[in-house]
Amino acid sequence: MKKLANKAVLFFYIVLALFRKQRKNTAKKFLIVDTLRLGDVIMSLPVFKAIKNRYPDSEVSVTVRSSFAEILEDNPYVDKVIPYYGKSASNLKLIKSLVKERYDVCINLCEGKLNGIVYAACIPRRIGYLQRHKYRDGFFLTDPVEWNGEFKGITAMFLKLLEPIGISGADDKPEMHPQAEDIASVADLLPKAEGLKIIIHPGTRKSTKEWPYYRELIEGLIEQFDAFIIISGDSSEVSLINKILDGLDNKNILNLAGKTALKQLAAVCAVADIAIGNDSGVLHIARAVKTPTITIFGPEDFRLGGGADDKDIRLSADVPCRTDSDYFGIAMPDVGRCKKESCDDHECMKKITPDVIIKKVQKLLKRQ
Template sequence: MSDKKHPQKILVRMPNWLGDAVMALPVILGLKELFPTATIDIAIKNNFAGLIGLLPLASDVIALPDKNLRLTRSGRYHTALILPNSFRAAWDIWRAGIPERIGFAGDMRSFLLTRPLPRPAKHSMSQAEYFKTLALAAFPGFQAGGLKLLAPGLAINSAMKLLPKENTPLIGIGFGASFGAAKMWPAERFALLIDRLDELGSVVLLGAESDRGVEQKVLGLSKSNPLSLVGATDIQTLAGVFSRLSLYITNDTGPMHLAAAIGTPVIALFGPTSPAETKPLDKNAEVIYHGADCAPCWKRSCPLDHRCMTAITVDEVEKEAIRKLWLP
């Protein structure tokens, strides 16, 4: 058997966004099914490395931060599967000296790849299917694995130290969006929703350090006193928090995908992006999306009146939250 058909040392270059990285995890699981005896390592951003520890195959998968790609020049890998479309991702793998370099063509990077594969038309499939399409073209017989992440016991213990001890439903709120303000439901609507949800359970605000500005605006508008864990969790602790939540209401963000993969009931608010492409992989996740004549536009900031997000009312989100919390 040739190494090209049955590679024994594979490096997977993961996407740079958290949500995309979560949607790419079925590729890792599928590769382990296809090549059960192979070493499969992952090149992933440092701040997302904890994501790999949530896989059921964590003991067989190693997170390899990008800055250490130079270490692979020793000949450790024969094959690299490059999931991002960027020139830089292909350039890093080429510099690492990995003999077999597989990825979609485009972005003037085909000369860096030994197998530049035809890229599907833009917006022609979901992001998860996009990654699966690349893996299948690279490795005939590939089938994506099902995605179910598990928060480690230590992560759950860390989360429980942060969360309220009351025996009431825990409702998480994700009001940020690292991609840009266009994805954000208005802060005043989140504040009003939080006040209403405060009567149903304990509300917990979640987000990255970069969400501090929005956090302060929401807290300033809210009449209640929700617990804020903004900037207080790494990936694994956040997974532990999600494992304890009864519901997570969020914009279209990376943590949305993480929560859905953990199995947390999710209500996702979509506007400038397309649910057909980036909705959570969990079929039980609820998407609220009204669209607009200009949506999806994929813009980071709205040049108009944010109509795609303001079309979502507090009443309908509250109604869906009650349904999720109290109906089987």
């Protein structure tokens, strides 16, 4: 019943918007719809910076999943964070709040299902990609953008949406700068003595992206480098991590799974010497705080993070089963990914062995 009521409210406001007088189109207040996963939110950070650099007197608001809102609270290029509570939340409340703010421009980063809400909020200029529902998107958007270029990463996709407002060639490297209080809040958890500190994030939202050799890797890193290992993870990943750590000597291991907020996690990444993990939001955070990373790619295309430098090592096995080329409902022929929810052989992950990662750690240490 609630779902039906939400649809009825949205339909009413869309019809109402058809008859409302259009406001003058300016570029003073921007709304960015960014209700994506954590890694995508981190990769969208250059968008906010580019807008503020081009329109320094503008106000930038970002709609983001409520669980990720804190990651943007201290961002110098974001004036307001609007938590999004999902499709089950009240459309009426969200539409009224957007109408009240009187935004001039909305840039929707690949969440076509929210184009109707933006239209209903009577925002004069609405920019977004034509996705799988092209006719729907074309109706709701004033500046529909079609993807027609070489895939150069998710950030490049997001930045292309700024071209209708006169922004091109923006820096595509996400940046995060943890606050001093967040760094101080994690300082007491970490060893005071000098030594190699490696943060490892074994968890991921999909089982097909889980690498099976973390236990062996942790043992190898401690044995070869006397490394201090910091394990990160959210509350849903505690069971997986406890299984990995079961029976290991905890002298060189700190398990922070389920114990840190996102801002604290960013601070931990910033003080670590190296971050290792599956293709996940936490590895994107580590890159954004300029920590050298080793990312294990399985079903996803390693190019989704854009261009890599010598501190950004991406491991990807050559397998024939990445046959899908769809991102956000947009076909990209030069991209290969696998969308299976489960996999029996896990070949893309098993081909990447612990000794490969240990050699990459040695390579990073030589560069430092």
